[in-house]
Amino acid sequence: MAKALTILSGGQDSTTCLYWAKEHYDEVVALTFNYNQRHIREIESAKIIAKLAKVPHEIIDMGSIFAGLSPLTDSRQSVEKYESLNDLPCGLEKTFVPGRNILFLCVAANRAYVMGCEDMIIGVSEEDFGGYPDCRSDFIRKMEEALASGLDRRIAIKTPLINLTKRMTVELAQSLEGCMEALAHSTTCYNGDVPPCGHCHSCLLRQKGFTEAGVSDPLLSRGQLDAR
């Protein structure tokens, strides 16, 4: 029985990874981190999505370990607003949370080990990610090696989205049974707004993917229904 752990933030990419995992493994578990993030609503999203996907779900409380490092972990800092994707700055975005994926993968490896998972899955992508160094394949491979050298068995890190554009991620979601329905409950907005603010880096990238794929975002349709 192949078993995998998926890191589920409650956003678009991790939701897509969860449904990808359901088609590639006999057994899937989901793991969510509460790190007092600004968009804490995504934890509620993760709960709903794990339930829809019918997978066991664990939430680990990391406390305020990343406090003050980024607008995503410090409510005194504001999330940048942009009119369009053309306004996004080049280089590393201020929303980068240093150490986040390093720590998440260490803790996830521990849980994967305990639960007997061969693989763990994380929804990082080299494209479109504000220059985050911990979303690159070079980091992932080195992390996998570091974990393997510190454990008595290897846990592989799978990154199904690593080379996909946002459009391709939407197309992948469409091909996965139940995924679009789950995406209606995901939270992508860095502000955690419902309906999404539409002007943060994350909202703009999500819009780009759905627009380029020619698909309407199920989250927006749900928002319209909720607003009635």
Ligand code: ZN
């Ligand atoms: Zn937003």
